[in-house]
Amino acid sequence: QPERKNFADRLEKALPPARLALLKTIAEEAHRHRLPIYVVGGFVRDLILERPSIDFDLVVEGDAIALARALEKKYGGKVTSHSRFGTAKWQIGAIRSALIEKMKAEGELRAEDLPDSLDLISARTEFYNYPTALPTVERGSIKLDLHRRDFTINTLALRLDGRHYATLYDYWGGMNDIKKKLVRVLHSLSFVDDPTRMLRAVRFEQRFNFRIESRTLQLMSEAHDLLKQVSGDRLRHELDLILAEENPVSALNRLEELNLLSAIHPDLHWxxxxxxxxxxxxxxxxxxxxxxxxxxxxxxxxxxxxxxxxxxxxxxxxxxxxxxxxxxxxxxxxxxxxxxxxxxxxxxxxxxxxxxxxxxxxxxxxxxxxxxxxxxxxxxxxxxxxxxxxxxxxVQPLTDGYTLHAMGIEPGPVYRRILWALRAAWLDGKITSREQENALLNQLIYTQIIQ
Ligand code: CTP
Structure with a gap:
């Protein structure tokens, strides 16, 4: 039986009032359509770790695109959708102030606290037909949606609709691993499905000062070579995320220790x-x-x-x-x-x-x-x-191309030679005044022209 703790207090504290009101508005609409809706992943993990972030992903057990369209109809904005994945993006940037008016919420709502857009995702199950392929997607339950994720600490979900508001759903032992400070995969093919997760494991381990759980570490050492098949763009993206961490050095040290860098390229080390x-x-x-x-x-x-x-x-x-x-x-x-x-x-x-x-x-x-x-x-x-x-x-000489032109010198490579000779003389302290520069200039013109 999954743990069903209520996190309303933490949620209210973590979000600016306008974002909270937006979340509640969406949850209300989902409830009207009898659609269970959850905030999932990193947001919930960070809420529990008391390092709240304000960006959230919403997963709907049902048709997220239909829900987004209903929100668009009622509140405005613009929806773009991706039917193959059952995902919708509700762009609210342009209607942020109008949305604030419509959200009947308490507290001081500021339009600038709202995001530009929000992603609504239908709960889904993904199958990987072969390692590193794009997944095949099917509609599914929240439980299975959470199961396809990288680590247990990222599988927590907070349900938002109706009486379930702020109830924590912990199907895969995420809470326990947060308590034990462990980064653990959900199944033995996780790194085969997506080898970049090995880099993510290190990033989360170092960010939260956790440990990669021992079986997970074993699976990583077995999956090393799969990194060779990952595109440069995806690897660079992961390394960029590591470099943007609060402590990138500890993550790089750990990547080196686990031989993950040399799996990217044999010559790459930290x-x-x-x-x-x-x-x-x-x-x-x-x-x-x-x-x-x-x-x-x-x-x-x-x-x-x-x-x-x-x-x-x-x-x-x-x-x-x-x-x-x-x-x-x-x-x-x-x-x-x-x-x-x-x-x-x-x-x-x-x-x-x-x-x-x-x-x-x-x-x-x-x-x-x-x-x-x-x-x-x-x-x-x-x-x-x-x-x-x-x-x-x-350092530049006082003379320039215009000066030379005004002196009647035919434009050509000679300009560059003269100007460089003047600049070099200034740099090396051989001239230190306009008079000395002019004297040198006359001398240079004389030698360059008779050359
Ligand atoms: N995810 C995954 N495998 C990946 C990348 C992401 O399973 N290779 C899942 C994770 O469970 C994650 C969710 O997709 O919770 C969203 O990904 P992302 O935004 O990268 O994760 P966050 O946990 O929010 O990371 P961060 O705190 O660095 O923003």
């Missing part, structure tokens, strides 16, 4: 000596003097920096292969490879004049340089990179 650097790029303020852009391509900069810190120390052949495996963006791949090559060459820059440093670093993406500085803080190379990024990079 080396704990990079922990400080990873922490710096993910959690600490980025040095404002570097003026690091907010994104690399269209990837948020901290996520890109994390991959840079992780992959730059690898030999170029390995990191190229890993980039391919994880289908990293071209921008990121280029930055990683630029960083790989620089790691070897940087020692040669020690003692060189600034113009030589600028000439070598000019093409390197700034985030790659920042990652290198975070990897080897305080050493001589790091000081050179710092001066390059914050000072030398910005």
């Amino acid at each position: 080396d704990a000596s990079k922990s400080d650097a990873l922490w710096r790029v993910l959690k600490e303020p980025l040095d404002p003097a570097w003026q690091i852009p907010e994104s690399l391509g269209n990837q948020p900069i901290r996520n890109a920096l994390a991959y840079l810190v992780w992959l730059i120390p690898f030999p170029p052949v390995s990191s190229r292969a890993i980039c391919e495996r994880l289908k990293l963006s071209h921008h990121l791949q280029n930055a990683i490879l630029a960083g790989n090559h620089l790691m070897d060459e940087l020692p040669q820059l020690i003692g060189q004049p600034p113009s030589r440093v600028v000439a070598r670093l000019e093409e390197a993406p700034i985030p790659a340089l920042y990652a290198i500085v975070c990897l080897c803080p305080g050493n001589e190379i790091c000081q050179i990179l710092n001066r390059y990024a914050t000072e030398w990079q910005k």
Whole structure:
């Protein structure tokens, strides 16, 4: 007999009044249609762990699309549905204020506390015809719907309709495992159905400071090789989620310990000596003097920096292969490879004049340089990179292309040579004033033109 505890108090405390009112409005409508409706998964787990999140998934024992359409008819908004999966998305963004008016609830309701949209899902059973395939879907009971999920801690459901409001349904021992702090699969083929769950297991284990239960750990070690069949996009998505965790370092350490990274690609490892650097790029303020852009391509900069810190120390052949495996963006791949090559060459820059440093670093993406500085803080190379990024990079002569044109010089490659020679002279302290620049300019024009 499943546990039937009431969680009304916790639910009321966890959600802003407007979200709670929305949940109740939907539950009321479901009840009118005699449809059992549940909030499931991570939301319930987090509610019990007292680390409430506000995003919820709703599962209906019956036709979720019909329920969404009924809500749309009564309250407005727009429904899009996916009949094969029995799922509906109710977009309420545009009617948020109107919805607030219609929801007869107590408490201060703020339209901005409502989500843009809500997913309503018909309880379903999924069958995997072969490992890593897309599942075949059939309508089912909430109990079976919960059974197809990854871990017991994610199988808790809070029923919302009618007198069942806020009753906890615990069919698969989720409560017990939360109490015992265990990440446990529901059946022995869980990782065969979806090998990315191995990465999720580590993420949840480290996030909640749980342990992966021993049989589950055994199943993981047997399923390792299935990660080889998973697409780069799906793996990268899981790694991105890990990098976005509060403590990504502990999750990476654990992935390494369980040999899951080398299952993704034989050369991929996590080396704990990079922990400080990873922490710096993910959690600490980025040095404002570097003026690091907010994104690399269209990837948020901290996520890109994390991959840079992780992959730059690898030999170029390995990191190229890993980039391919994880289908990293071209921008990121280029930055990683630029960083790989620089790691070897940087020692040669020690003692060189600034113009030589600028000439070598000019093409390197700034985030790659920042990652290198975070990897080897305080050493001589790091000081050179710092001066390059914050000072030398910005040094430009007073003369520009227009000046040369006004002086009657025919445009061509000679412009670049003259301007670079002036810039190099400033960088190396050979000139320090407009007069000296003009004198050098005249000299350069003379030598360049008679050449
Ligand atoms: N799920 C699964 N197998 C996967 C991914 C997800 O069984 N490979 C199930 C999980 O049971 C999860 C639900 O789908 O509870 C929703 O997935 P997601 O939103 O990723 O899970 P959350 O638990 O909400 O994760 P997070 O706290 O990181 O948002």
